[in-house]
Amino acid sequence: MPSYTAPTRDLQFVLHDLLKISDSDIPGYADLDRDFTAAIIEEAGRLSSEVLAPLNAVGDREGCRLENGVVRTPTGFREAFDQLREGGWTALDCAEEYGGQGLPAIMRTATNEAFVSANMALNMYQGLTHGAYLAILHHGTEAQKAEWLPKLVSCEWTGTMNLTEPHCGTDLGLMRTKAEPQEDGSYRITGQKIFISAGEHDMADNIVHLVLAKIPGGPDGIKGVSLFIVPKFLPNEDGSLGDRNEVSCGKLEEKMGIHGNATCVMNYDGATGWLLGEAHKGMRAMFTMMNDARLGVGLQGLAQAEVAYQNALAYARDRLQGRDITGPANPEGPADPIIVHPDVRRSLMEQKSFVEGARAFGLWSTMLLDRAETMHDADAEGLISLLTPVIKGFFTDRGYEISTLAQQVYGGHGYIEEWGMSQYVRDARIAMIYEGANGIQALDLVGRKLAAQGGKPAMAFFELVKTFIKENEGDAELKAGYLDPLKAASKDLQAAMMYFMAEGTKNPQNALAGSYDFMTMMGHVCLGLMWAMMARAAKDALAAGASDEDFYRAKLATGRFYMARQLPATGMHLARITSGAEPVMALEAANF
Template sequence: MPSYTAPVRDMMFVLHDVLGADRHGIPGNEELDRDTTAAILTEAAKLAETVLAPLNRTGDAQGCRFENATVRTPEGFPAAFDALRDGGWTALDCDPAYGGQGLPHLISTAASEIFSAANMAFYMYQGLTHGAYNAIHAHGSAAQKALYLPKMVAGRWSGTMNLTEPQCGTDLGLIRTRAEPQPDGSYRITGQKIWISAGEHDLTENIVHLVLARLPDAPEGVRGISLFVVPKYLPGPDGEPGARNTVSCAGLEQKMGIHGNATCVMQYDGAVGEMLGAPHAGLRAMFTMMNEARLSVGLQGYAQGARAYQMAREFARDRLQGRALTGARNPEGPADPILVHADVRRMLMEQKAMVEGGRALVFWGAALIDRARRAEDREAEALISLLTPVIKAFLTDKGVETTVLAQQVPGGAGYVRDTGLEQIVRDARITMIYEGTNGIQALDLVGRKLGADGGKAVMAFLALVTGFIAEHQGQDSDFDAGFLTPLAAALEDLGAALRYMQTAGSTAPLDALSGAGDLLHLFGHVCLGLMWARMARAAAVSAEDAAFCAAKIATGRFYMARLLPATRLHLARIETGAAPVMALDEEAF
């Protein structure tokens, strides 16, 4: 049975040595001293390692069962969800006014990585609930908050998001689901939604669906979409589940991976709902949930890479094959561990560099969210908005690449089920697709985020990286050569790409859009370059755990030397414009 060990030591390093989690000056963060975070993460690790991780293969093998319009989750999932709920993990960063613990989003993010890496399909049930909680918290009336939030925070009721329909995915302006107003102020929701994760299951007493639909007088397109709360069971006078609503699961999707999570076709047949937020403003309200979901999916991407890396690393330590070119490392045995071979080292170093860099980027993003929410920092809010498509798409693209590299390390053993790696590859693959495909994320970055508010956020990011280089330049020649010089070169590539996009965007939009994916990856590499420079600086001045810090610096040097130069390739592609992309006539495909 493949095991999982939560990387608590590395998380502590990022939280405290790199981000200074308890020194941000953000209300609430002063509680995150090392002892507190260590206690929280150690407890999360126990649940993940002993309960959730052993169920990962069970969930994949059994999947969810659809029986008489009811979905049964895999064996062990209901008890595991009880443990998650009883441990208070559903309430970590939720509002104390509704029963939450009020901890920073940063610590909730760290715990989420542990749970997602251990069992991604299982933790999706809670992840979606947290997103629905945030949408209701941000846009709900006082009565809606009082009714729904305490039960969602307590883990008694779960939540979903319902956007996609058979005829539309990204183009939400084509939604057909209808919402008919009723004399009592409620609405009757009629339509079908597809690919609804956690749409039906047996883990909670009730399921709170957030559904996009159109009012009878709605204008065309996305401006005519409203958002509705549609519970599986209608709350009674006491607020507890009462009569069954006319919403049902019409079937389960048969998927490549995440078999333990129910992906449902949901049928609404005049189901009773109430509007969340203002009429025709549903997309804005839903984006509260979608933006959180996109950041969570970026986390899933590198977290699956982290799980796969652990498996590949252990195999490489144990598998004996061939001899090291520099002399036998295991002279008493028939061969050396494959970890001694250069190409195996290369694959493992790529995995380690991407996983640890991704962790730092997501944790930094979570810290920006805390700063935006708790300190009302508008610059932080603008920066995380800019980074959201980068985090989602770059870390899931690289996360899947990491799982495939990990699968390659054992060779044939990685292709069969015994090692567990083939499941991780299949599970990770969805992260590049849901919550907006990665191509859509690239278009969002180029078409919306770069020019938002006159480009202030992207200019702030460039200034942040430039400022870091200027602050540390000349203090340590090795750090300059190994980190600052390659980071400056990558930043120059990003600047050139942004200037190209600015010109192309106004004169030749196809040139800009043809390079959108490359720009997103170029941006992502600069983000990880900054993270690795920050981590190397923190490791260099740390007085603790010399071996850990030396490994951190060496991994950072690998990233800067071997992976960051990809920015040159992406810039070269961007500057070719649309001609190579659009050269073929449609009938030639």
């Protein structure tokens, strides 16, 4: 029942009005003009609406089945995945020397939103493959790159990420999977991994597992963890598939959502693997994969919110209940569409202002990533490293909340599976958990990233906000509606950071007890900055006589909503944070 249309107009606004990508000095950006990006986004949108979206409910209903060690994916998934592969979508931003299209990552972010909105479970089969591609690209030997990358780029083979074991998730130092060196330079991998997305399936000819394991005799804990390439089938010298490796799926998990994606218990029984990167430095390579995955998961939050919002909006325009308190809006009909009611409008504005703000922030951040990657820009790298946990944590928390809000617009129908809104909520829920639960993102942000490089990236972020405000506060409308609220929110965020610096050194719990609030607060300030920048861009477009005035005026109105109705959250978070660790930790664990 639900439908999906890619937000082409809005993506074009962000790429060109806001980010002006084709004016950028980032390699490859000059080619990204309006027509080019429109063509790509429209094609991705078409594939999403026509091929992927109709399979979303099918995947939810059928799920995956494990039969004699083989995982069957839902009806139509393989064929749809073929279209993703054959259209080159999985290779969009991959290196040309391995068969990729060599486009900047920003084009991947822009198109992936549509794929994930349309079918999150299906798109995950390529999402982790991209992470495996990056890990091998950055840490593999030339021989490894030549052997594995072309197939991963084309998604003929898919990739996985094997970290978690039953007794160890966040604390990977407790890992038990072992890798014993063999005379031929390979390793024998033995152990059990759980929660392996796309661990086994029938969508690709081979599966390339990247597996964390310990080489016996290495250092204890996380410092003794190495990363291995462990394929389902061992490739022959000529690239054809050889013997089946000693790795198998022991169980499929029954989950709350993303039923179309196979979440596997993977058993390694002396499987053959090859070291990727240095021994005992496995986390370094894994983090390359994980950072990519964290941004990807953050975007899942946005993408689920977007599709849920689209459907809530359509329902709110269609469903007739009650009358507009200011006078009938649909006097000929038995009642007015519920979009006339202020509380429904509040909910829709919350949804809209999040998805548009997050879309801008996701693309703005990917531009930083492109700059960091291709220009080796240390400032951009510091900033994207700081912002990655915010995107992962804030986008996914909000993605779930927004999907829930959208479901609520449907009233009772929202709770009925047939209407499709429940699936968006259930699918969105996982994004808060995997790739580091959001509490871990908050810890990473406050415990690591804020203080990184002596606080340089954090200062750079505040500088960015300050500079934008300073350069634009001559515009009275911008100042009152957007810049002043942004300034207040940014001041709250800075005060929280100051509090951490002053009180966290006395007792680190003072910082950690406020870490989650800080992450949320920072997410709001980031979206606040985007809305201020979008308001500027919209005003410029209007001043330049843009033809679609309604679009730009809607931007201004939506931004004003965000400033007036969402940003005030920073004050609450600051109050919580500055109450310190005492109220949080006073109660002894035994006395709960």
